[in-house]
Amino acid sequence: MIPGGETLAQARRRSFNAVKSIIASNPGEDIAIVSHRVIVKLFVMAMLGISNEKFWNIKQDLACIDVFRFDEKGFTALHINDIGHLIKVNKGTQLSDF
Numbered sequence: 001m002i003p004g005g006e007t008l009a010q011a012r013r014r015s016f017n018a019v020k021s022i023i024a025s026n027p028g029e030d031i032a033i034v035s036h037r038v039i040v041k042l043f044v045m046a047m048l049g050i051s052n053e054k055f056w057n058i059k060q061d062l063a064c065i066d067v068f069r070f071d072e073k074g075f076t077a078l079h080i081n082d083i084g085h086l087i088k089v090n091k092g093t094q095l096s097d098f
Helices: 008-025 037-048 052-057
Strands: 065-071 074-082
Touching: 008 037, 008 052, 037 052, 037 065, 037 074
Parallel strands: none
Antiparallel strands: 065 074
């Protein structure tokens, strides 16, 4: 951890609380949330109920798109790490996570 920085657990709690607050403030609306890759990985894991120990098992390419539905059942992943919009831009380039 960077001295004075957040732990993964703290960052996850903070980011997921922000996601839940945004959803509560915009019921029934389509919402786009843009953030840094580590934060996105943390709230994707929180939405899926995956522990922080699996942090490196979640791949998030730069500029990828994750789509979730939220309803009375909770979060449902519709797309994770979608990079279809980047294929022509990065033709021949391998995208990597960290």
